[in-house]
Amino acid sequence: MTQTEDLTPVKPTESELLVVTGMSGAGRSTAANALEDHGWYVVENLPPQMLVTLTDLVSRMPQSIPKLAVVVDVRSKALFSDIRDALTHLSASGVSFRVLFLDASDDVLVRRFEQGRRPHPLQGDGRILDGIATEREVLHELKEMSTMVVETTDLNVHELATDITEYFSASGPIVLRLNVMSFGFKYGLPVDANFVADVRFIPNPHWVPQLRPLTGMDQEVSDFVLVDSGAEEFVERYVHALEPVLAGYRRENKHYATIAVGCTGGKHRSVAVSAELAKRLAQLPMVTVTTSHRDLGRE
Structure with a gap:
């Protein structure tokens, strides 16, 4: 795991916004479930174009949704290309947010897709590795922008959920x-x-x-x-x-x-x-x- 800035919990007056993204197969769904278990309102597979609109709606009722996690993926390269513009717009509007990026080694990602018997969303007619390579290229800039990168290569689903709980639960480690x-x-x-x-x-x-x-x-x-x-x-x-x-x-x-x-x-x-x-x-x-x-x- 690498961190690009201090993650000491901050208690803002407005809703907390966490953007969850990363490589397909690296554990986005596990992270989303763990966040939901600890009080986050989770929206999965949100098109990036809707991120600003959703954030604006939530900012009007911070007591109702104090912690919002938005999971975005790269299944549509055309849609995902707008994520940087959406995040830039949020920053310019004074909206505070964090970006959690989940990653894993190529061989582990291949094994997870083979075990799940599902194709990579970007592999098309090629191999799983082709899809992974394309996804890394698309996500490279967003990974560099991320607040936190969690490497899940050596984590099982329970260990990843525990780590997410410790990073993003107000109560800290699992009780x-x-x-x-x-x-x-x-x-x-x-x-x-x-x-x-x-x-x-x-x-x-x-x-x-x-x-x-x-x-x-x-x-x-x-x-x-x-x-x-x-x-x-x-x-x-x-x-x-x-x-x-x-x-x-x-x-x-x-x-x-x-x-x-x-x-x-x-x-x-x-x-x-x-x-x-x-x-x-x-x-x-x-x-x-x-x-x-x-x-x-x-x-």
Whole structure:
């Protein structure tokens, strides 16, 4: 990756404008998806002639679309030839914008097109390499004008999405959002669980008359569940086992995960353990945690 100017995030009063372009097969769609996931309004395959008009419309409602990303490509050389004029016009009009250029080596681009079994948009009757060479010639000047060039030769789609997130998300590096959900096995497994923990090994407060009407949200039940039952050790070891998994999720650009904790009815043990587990997980770096209790309140 090469950078041609400082990319320290700026919080302008007007909408932010990012023009995303680069070589076909270098990852424009992946970059667009990552930007969209982090609050950018993304317009793909916009003819350059419409860039000024779109920017003018967005500038009139900056609160509605504070971050606009426009993806332009070279599928039509005749249309793309106007991109420099459009950017020059924006500069002359005082519009602040950045240009992100995605690139990759010829051999990697060829391999990606062959794996996708699609022709290069500019190859015509020639080879993929002919299309790549033509595209490099057309894009040469725009690459020189770019604010940032990202080399994707050695990046897979997850790594590229992670890089785009770190460069253009206001929150910086990916924060993994975890939902720790309690549930009752007798009502079925949660369909969206990434992990399921069974805490039915813990003595059941249901059989203690004074605890039966309470829930795992009550301190008396929580103390009963977590003290002298092995639950504390279970939670500590479970968090330790999850740490490399959650780190891997962030590397693979996974934003959400659900950890389901189940007991028989979802009222006592699973609720208390979920609360303790969420408290421990919240101490990990780049993780935010919420709790939910699917079956709490059911008879």
